[in-house]
Amino acid sequence: SAVISQKPSRDICQRGTSLTIQCQVDSQVTMMFWYRQQPGQSLTLIATANQGSEATYESGFVIDKFPISRPNLTFSTLTVSNLSPEDSSIYLCSVSGAGGPDTQYFGPGTRLTVL
Amino acid sequence: DAKTTQPPSMDCAEGRAANLPCNHSTISGNEYVYWYRQIHSQGPQYIIHGLKNNETNEMASLIITEDRKSSTLILPHATLRDTAVYYCIVRVNSGYALNFGKGTSLLVTP
Numbered sequence: 190s191a192v193i194s195q196k197p198s199r200d201i202c203q204r205g206t207s208l209t210i211q212c213q214v215d216s217q218v219t220m221m222f223w224y225r226q227q228p229g230q231s232l233t234l235i236a237t238a239n240q241g242s243e244a245t246y247e248s249g250f251v252i253d254k255f256p257i258s259r260p261n262l263t264f265s266t267l268t269v270s271n272l273s274p275e276d277s278s279i280y281l282c283s284v285s286g287a288g289g290p291d292t293q294y295f296g297p298g299t300r301l302t303v304l
Numbered sequence: 305d306a307k308t309t310q311p312p313s314m315d316c317a318e319g320r321a322a323n324l325p326c327n328h329s330t331i332s333g334n335e336y337v338y339w340y341r342q343i344h345s346q347g348p349q350y351i352i353h354g355l356k357n358n359e360t361n362e363m364a365s366l367i368i369t370e371d372r373k374s375s376t377l378i379l380p381h382a383t384l385r386d387t388a389v390y391y392c393i394v395r396v397n398s399g400y401a402l403n404f405g406k407g408t409s410l411l412v413t414p
Binding site: 193220222231232233234237279281283291292293294295296297298300 | 336345346347348349350353391401402403404405406407
């Protein structure tokens with residue numbers, strides 16, 4: 190299995206600002222993903238963070254709003270830009286390829302509130 | 305990935321077995337059945353997965369029908385800490401991301 194940490198665990202931000210969320214894994218992993226969970230909803234995949242290349246975004250998510258970095262096999266960041274109250278969600282980092290390629294593990298999440 | 309159908313909510317008495325059903329009638333031959341759960345305000349937790357044989361681990365058992373069109377997750381002795389949303393997900397065994405549906409909200413009562 191993989192141990193995943195996220196920073197910050199929660200934050201309250203003003204509209205128009207940006208928040209960068211860090212995801213650190215305790216071992217090298219093949220795949221890293223970012224999800225969003227809006228209040229009372231299920232998880233929605235934002236993008237796949239690719240090491241050494243641009244992230245692959247799902248429909249409805251764009252790089253200008255959600256820039257992602259993945260400089261190595263254990264670390265990734267997600268920035269949520271130009272915040273609005275609609276961005277208030279839990280953002281989760283997830284990895285696979287740690288304990289075999291078929292199991293996906295999740296971080297504890299970052300709870301973002303935008304005022 | 306094949307679509308899954310789960311009841312929106314279920315109740316279970318503490319100490320009894322919790323049987324959570326999932327329909328996946330369009331599952332392909334190379335798709336696995338995965339179960340995750342999300343306890344309130346935490347990241348989803350992997351429970352178990354299987355292809356066509358029944359599987360058991362320290363957390364749960366997974367029963368897959370012979371035609372693979374449905375499955376049941378069994379928590380043999382539910383505790384209050386098992387109260388969570390349970391997600392049944394069908395996908396190929398690869399590095400692709402999981403697609404979450406609405407899941408089943410399980411409430412374990414004293």
